[in-house]
Amino acid sequence: MKDKMFAMLIHLCNHMWPDYNSTSWEGVSQEEKDENYNSLKIDWSLFGEYIDYIKGAGVNTLLIDIGDAIKYERHPDLNIRDGLSKDECKKLLDYIRSKGITPLPKLNYSGGHDAWLKHYSNMIGTPEYYKVCADCIDEVCQVFGSPEYFHLGLDEEAYNNQQRMGVATMRKADIFWRDAYKLFDRCAHNNARPWVWSDDYWLRPKEFLKYMPKEVLQSNWFYHTAFEKDENGRYKQIGLQAYIDLDRAGYDQVPTASTWANEYSIDVTMRLCKEELSPNLFKGFMSAPWNYITKDGFNLMMHEAVMFKRAMQKYFPEQVGDDNE
Amino acid sequence: MNKIYAYTIQLGNNMWYDKEEIPPQNPKYIYSRIPYRSKFNKDIKTFRLLVDHAKNEGFNTIIIHMGEGYEYKSHPEIAPPGAWTESELKTELAHIRKLGMEPVPMLNFSAAHDMWLGKYERMVGTDTYKKVCLDLIDEVCKLFDSPKYFHIGMDEENYESQTYLDFATVRNRIVMKRDIADFFEVIRKNGVTPWMFFDFYKVSKDDFLEVVGTDVLLSDMTIRYSDSKKTAPVEYVELIEKGYKVVPMITHHFWLGIKDQIMPFLKQKIDKNGVAGIINFPMLFCEDDYKYKLMYEATDTMNIVKANKEYFG
Numbered sequence: 112m113k114d115k116m117f118a119m120l121i122h123l124c125n126h127m128w129p130d131y132n133s134t135s136w137e138g139v140s141q142e143e144k145d146e147n148y149n150s151l152k153i154d155w156s157l158f159g160e161y162i163d164y165i166k167g168a169g170v171n172t173l174l175i176d177i178g179d180a181i182k183y184e185r186h187p188d189l190n191i192r193d194g195l196s197k198d199e200c201k202k203l204l205d206y207i208r209s210k211g212i213t214p215l216p217k218l219n220y221s222g223g224h225d226a227w228l229k230h231y232s233n234m235i236g237t238p239e240y241y242k243v244c245a246d247c248i249d250e251v252c253q254v255f256g257s258p259e260y261f262h263l264g265l266d267e268e269a270y271n272n273q274q275r276m277g278v279a280t281m282r283k284a285d286i287f288w289r290d291a292y293k294l295f296d297r298c299a300h301n302n303a304r305p306w307v308w309s310d311d312y313w314l315r316p317k318e319f320l321k322y323m324p325k326e327v328l329q330s331n332w333f334y335h336t337a338f339e340k341d342e343n344g345r346y347k348q349i350g351l352q353a354y355i356d357l358d359r360a361g362y363d364q365v366p367t368a369s370t371w372a373n374e375y376s377i378d379v380t381m382r383l384c385k386e387e388l389s390p391n392l393f394k395g396f397m398s399a400p401w402n403y404i405t406k407d408g409f410n411l412m413m414h415e416a417v418m419f420k421r422a423m424q425k426y427f428p429e430q431v432g433d434d435n436e
Numbered sequence: 437m438n439k440i441y442a443y444t445i446q447l448g449n450n451m452w453y454d455k456e457e458i459p460p461q462n463p464k465y466i467y468s469r470i471p472y473r474s475k476f477n478k479d480i481k482t483f484r485l486l487v488d489h490a491k492n493e494g495f496n497t498i499i500i501h502m503g504e505g506y507e508y509k510s511h512p513e514i515a516p517p518g519a520w521t522e523s524e525l526k527t528e529l530a531h532i533r534k535l536g537m538e539p540v541p542m543l544n545f546s547a548a549h550d551m552w553l554g555k556y557e558r559m560v561g562t563d564t565y566k567k568v569c570l571d572l573i574d575e576v577c578k579l580f581d582s583p584k585y586f587h588i589g590m591d592e593e594n595y596e597s598q599t600y601l602d603f604a605t606v607r608n609r610i611v612m613k614r615d616i617a618d619f620f621e622v623i624r625k626n627g628v629t630p631w632m633f634f635d636f637y638k639v640s641k642d643d644f645l646e647v648v649g650t651d652v653l654l655s656d657m658t659i660r661y662s663d664s665k666k667t668a669p670v671e672y673v674e675l676i677e678k679g680y681k682v683v684p685m686i687t688h689h690f691w692l693g694i695k696d697q698i699m700p701f702l703k704q705k706i707d708k709n710g711v712a713g714i715i716n717f718p719m720l721f722c723e724d725d726y727k728y729k730l731m732y733e734a735t736d737t738m739n740i741v742k743a744n745k746e747y748f749g
Binding site: 370371372373374407409410411412413414417418421 | 689691692720725726728729731732735
């Protein structure tokens with residue numbers, strides 16, 4: 112992929128977050144809970160309209176958070192009733208490619224977002240855990256036809272992100288990096304460049320700069336608009352300063368914004384990218400709606416896409432289609 | 437009294453900020469920046485779309501947040517070129533009524549949210565300011581054919597809410613009380629019931645109770661309904677006890693998760709007999725670019741109402 116990546120993140124299911132024993136489910140019937148864990152969060156009748164719009168908005172990459180939305184052959188114990196067969200998934204990817212958009216895979220291996228791994232999510236550190244991680248990467252790479260990048264998640268592995276979960280799992284720094292290297296190696300084994308969220312930098316910046324390989328593509332994220340600097344010219348919010356620090360440290364980045372918190376995040380983050388990041392390290396931009404292509408979520412998905420398009424027209428007009436398309 | 441299910445649509449844009457560029461940045465106000473717009477984008481198509489969508493979702497009231505978006509005959513200097521004309525707005529008012537909904541005007545006279553007044557926002561406390569405000573209220577009451585309610589805003593008139601503005605303007609309790617009384621007088625003369633945000637109650641309870649009768653509908657610019665965040669408007673309870681009717685507000689502008697907090701808060705704290713309805717306040721421009729979020733706000737708000745029929749009756 113020689114040109115910059117302009118990516119939209121979508122999810123096919125919501126099985127990364129509340130685990131089965133989460134207090135989030137209190138008051139929800141067993142039937143409703145079972146139905147949630149067996150179904151996908153996507154309305155295929157809306158999918159085509161959505162893809163057509165984001166293409167016109169300048170999106171050339173669709174990052175698909177898979178979770179348990181496909182049926183794994185080596186680990187059927189992960190599979191859900193409505194999961195896509197590999198053939199169905201390949202057809203979906205071909206459709207996306209036919210629209211001029213490159214689909215890329217994401218499996219989130221953060222201890223805070225791996226509910227999709229079911230019982231394995233509570234087995235971090237065991238041989239069984241590492242095997243299932245590697246197998247899933249292999250199988251997804253096969254379905255995606257050797258993708259150029261593979262997003263591994265690895266965000267928000269902190270207690271405050273897991274207080275509702277049945278079991279909270281936070282790796283200490285040395286264990287985290289050991290496991291991260293296993294995942295990076297598995298991506299390399301499949302000729303895919305690893306890609307991660309960068310928020311571990313906020314917690315442990317020294318270790319991050321010491322251990323994070325430059326080969327790993329970084330997606331730092333900051334969804335607010337408080338671009339305030341201190342007397343030393345550093346952004347006061349570490350989530351924001353991380354863009355600059357990672358750039359100066361030589362990391363390739365695909366910064367990520369979202370309308371999740373406010374309308375202007377995409378605009379102001381894109382502006383920061385153009386004005387403050389090294390052009391050779393600024394590999395692209397990603398928008399993360401944190402919603403679903405469903406009847407309920409469609410308006411927010413489209414809202415994010417519209418805000419993305421408006422920002423693209425401002426900062427990368429050459430990438431964007433005509434409004435009348 | 438039937439419950440009010442009110443959806444707010446903006447005609448004007450300039451109620452929140454006085455600069456076009458979203459500024460750097462007091463983190464305290466990161467969410468509230470809605471930039472000033474010197475150019476006006478009238479979008480009647482989106483207005484109609486939102487009205488129809490609101491009807492389909494079950495709203496019975498459309499609050500039209502006028503701002504600078506209308507060519508006031510009494511003060512044409514307020515509206516920018518391209519603002520809504522009388523005939524355009526009357527057509528849409530007729531459409532709203534035809535759908536069985538009640539159109540309600542809103543002019544926000546809080547000094548924190550009155551950039552739409554143009555030069556007059558810098559004249560708060562003067563006779564000129566008062567004349568302009570009263571002229572506008574009178575004109576809009578007649579434009580709406582004496583609507584059931586008239587919302588005067590009046591939220592966040594404090595220093596904290598204005599530190600990001602070029603000028604901060606805060607009336608003391610005496611001037612505030614006097615202005616509110618004058619606004620109400622004109623509204624009532626037109627046979628209309630006032631509606632306002634009750635922020636002034638938090639400033640001076642006695643003054644508020646003196647000037648605001650129990651016929652006035654009350655809302656609050658609540659962002660979160662979580663007690664733990666200390667942002668839940670506990671004053672709702674006191675005001676209901678004193679005989680007022682309240683219309684709690686929902687906005688997703690700051691935070692989508694409000695839907696998870698409002699009902700537990702209302703059910704635990706607020707006597708449902710004191711709740712006159714609910715108001716959705718998206719705080720987004722009425723333009724094609726924002727239609728999806730605006731529709732989402734409407735859908736999500738009425739989903740909350742529909743899921744809590746036993747509370748709303």
